[in-house]
Amino acid sequence: MTSAAVPDHPWLLPGALADVASSGARPRRTTRDWLVDAHLFLFALGWAVVAAWDAGQPDPELAGRLPYEWLQGLDTVLGLLACAALWFRRRWPLGLAVATLPLGLFSATAAVALVVIMFTVVVHRPLSQAALVFGGGVLTSVSYATLRPDPVTGFWGELVWAGIFIGSVLAWGMFVRARRQLILSLRDRADRAEAEQQLRVAQARQLERTRIAREMHDVLAHRISLLSLHAGALEFRPDASPQEVARAAGVIRESAHAALQDLREVIGVLRAGDPPPPDPPSSDQVPTGSARPGPAPAPAARSASRPQPVAVERPQPTLADVPTLVAESRAAGMRVEVVDTVEAAGTAPVALGRGAYRIVQEGLTNARKHAPGAAVTVRLSGAPGEGLTVDVRNRWPVGAGSQPAIPGTGTGLVGVAERVSLAGGRLEHGRDGSGDFRLTAWLPWPT
Numbered sequence: 095m096t097s098a099a100v101p102d103h104p105w106l107l108p109g110a111l112a113d114v115a116s117s118g119a120r121p122r123r124t125t126r127d128w129l130v131d132a133h134l135f136l137f138a139l140g141w142a143v144v145a146a147w148d149a150g151q152p153d154p155e156l157a158g159r160l161p162y163e164w165l166q167g168l169d170t171v172l173g174l175l176a177c178a179a180l181w182f183r184r185r186w187p188l189g190l191a192v193a194t195l196p197l198g199l200f201s202a203t204a205a206v207a208l209v210v211i212m213f214t215v216v217v218h219r220p221l222s223q224a225a226l227v228f229g230g231g232v233l234t235s236v237s238y239a240t241l242r243p244d245p246v247t248g249f250w251g252e253l254v255w256a257g258i259f260i261g262s263v264l265a266w267g268m269f270v271r272a273r274r275q276l277i278l279s280l281r282d283r284a285d286r287a288e289a290e291q292q293l294r295v296a297q298a299r300q301l302e303r304t305r306i307a308r309e310m311h312d313v314l315a316h317r318i319s320l321l322s323l324h325a326g327a328l329e330f331r332p333d334a335s336p337q338e339v340a341r342a343a344g345v346i347r348e349s350a351h352a353a354l355q356d357l358r359e360v361i362g363v364l365r366a367g368d369p370p371p372p373d374p375p376s377s378d379q380v381p382t383g384s385a386r387p388g389p390a391p392a393p394a395a396r397s398a399s400r401p402q403p404v405a406v407e408r409p410q411p412t413l414a415d416v417p418t419l420v421a422e423s424r425a426a427g428m429r430v431e432v433v434d435t436v437e438a439a440g441t442a443p444v445a446l447g448r449g450a451y452r453i454v455q456e457g458l459t460n461a462r463k464h465a466p467g468a469a470v471t472v473r474l475s476g477a478p479g480e481g482l483t484v485d486v487r488n489r490w491p492v493g494a495g496s497q498p499a500i501p502g503t504g505t506g507l508v509g510v511a512e513r514v515s516l517a518g519g520r521l522e523h524g525r526d527g528s529g530d531f532r533l534t535a536w537l538p539w540p541t
Contacts, residue, residue: 108274123184134210135180142173142203149202165200173203180207187214191227198234200241209263216267217274228264232257308509310356315506316419316455317353319462321346323426326466345425413439413447413474416454420472423458429469430458437477442539449517449537450474450484456506457486457533465491465531479541481519486533490525510535 108127123131149166176194183190191211197204212231216224235256244252328334328342411419413436420430436442442450454472461470468489476482507523510533514521519537526532 127184131181131184135177138177138180138206138210139174141206142170142177145202145205146170146173169201169203172197173201173207176201176204176207176211180210183211183214184218187211187218188223188227191215195227195230195234198231199237202238202242209259212260213263213267216264217271221268224264224267228260231260235260304512308512311506311509314353314356315459315463317349317356319459320349320422320426321353323428323462323466410444410448411451412444413442413450415447415451416472416474419451419455419458423462423470426462428458428462431469431471433471433473433475435473435475436482441478442482445517446482446537446539449513449519449535450482452513453484453510453533453535454486456510457484457488459506460531460533461486461488465489476539478539481539482537484533484535484537487526487530490529490531507533 108124146169149169176197179190179194191214194204194208194211198208201208208231212224212227215227235253239249239252239256243249247255325346328339331338334342416434417432420432423430454474457472458470461468465488468491470486470488473485473487474482475485511521514535514537517537519535521533521535523533524531
């Protein structure tokens with residue numbers, strides 16, 4: 095899977111959004127985070143200085159004095175410590191909120207720092223934890239209003255304004271958290287969609303290669319089995335007439351040519367994504383001393399004159415090609431009996447006919463490889479709406495259990511089973527009650 099898209103200016107994003115590769119670890123602080131933290135620290139520090147100065151004024155109408163002088167000094171020291179703690183709010187937001195919550199009982203210098211810490215809790219922690227912290231902030235505001243009542247609004251007015259301010263901070267923090275979660279969910283959805291798309295492409299490529307391999311096995315196994323049969327006939331008939339030898343050699347040559355053609359087509363499909371071969375050296379690259387018949391053509395002209403390969407796909411076999419397949423096997427010396435009772439064979443779908451052709455082809459190939467000389471019976475029956483039944487049977491060869499296994503035995507049946515399964519049909523193969531080997535398949539044939 096390709097890596098996630100990198101934004102143009104990651105330093106302008108929060109660390110939770112910019113650090114894509116954090117994988118659950120604590121995100122690193124970006125330039126934007128450092129700037130925000132510095133501004134909040136200076137703002138909170140400035141508020142602490144102004145609040146401490148205001149509390150030290152002699153005029154009681156301008157100052158919210160504390161009842162004890164030493165408590166005012168403690169307020170100033172704790173307010174400065176709360177401002178310094180803002181640098182650690184991203185790492186321990188809940189811990190700092192719990193530790194600084196008692197300052198809300200009396201401290202005026204730590205007011206801005208407390209609000210920033212509570213906002214951080216809402217952004218970085220679940221709502222349940224944030225609600226507890228803000229509930230504690232509302233309760234501490236009662237003590238603050240009692241110790242430091244506002245000379246204009248009074249006790250109740252200060253409580254109302256404190257509730258409105260705390261609620262606004264809570265709503266703002268929830269909005270920021272929801273927006274970040276939305277961005278992360280969209281990013282995760284995009285990553286998943288990209289991964290699923292690449293997985294679908296890989297699966298489609300694998301299915302296509304499997305289909306090509308299945309077609310290749312069906313075709314080559316049939317051709318090579320014919321080659322083996324004719325070559326065996328020549329080997330065991332050294333007294334054959336020249337006409338028979340020539341006829342067998344012609345069949346071998348045609349089968350070999352057809353097998354090479356099929357192999358070339360499949361390899362061409364598999365190499366469809368490869369880059370084109372390099373151009374041949376031009377006359378400008380001829381070594382010194384070589385003959386130069388004339389000026390070299392322009393590269394564009396060479397490219398235009400060179401013929402481009404054109405992918406030509408041969409027509410796939412259908413149900414009407416089964417007699418030709420049987421004729422090839424009979425020409426190779428096989429005894430094949432065909433019983434065809436298919437109704438409206440000309441209306442059979444192309445995929446259905448191709449599947450039936452490949453099943454008959456595999457049955458004849460298996461009979462040539464595992465039961466040479468045995469008679470084979472091919473039965474085709476069915477009609478639109480009833481389905482198509484393909485049955486290939488041959489006698490079980492004598493002494494088959496003592497013969498060494500042929501390489502690749504069973505691969506063709508696996509391919510036929512996959513083909514029938516993809517078509518929604520059923521497949522049965524093996525020895526029946528009479529001892530014959532049968533390959534029976536039923537394929538759906540819609541009306």
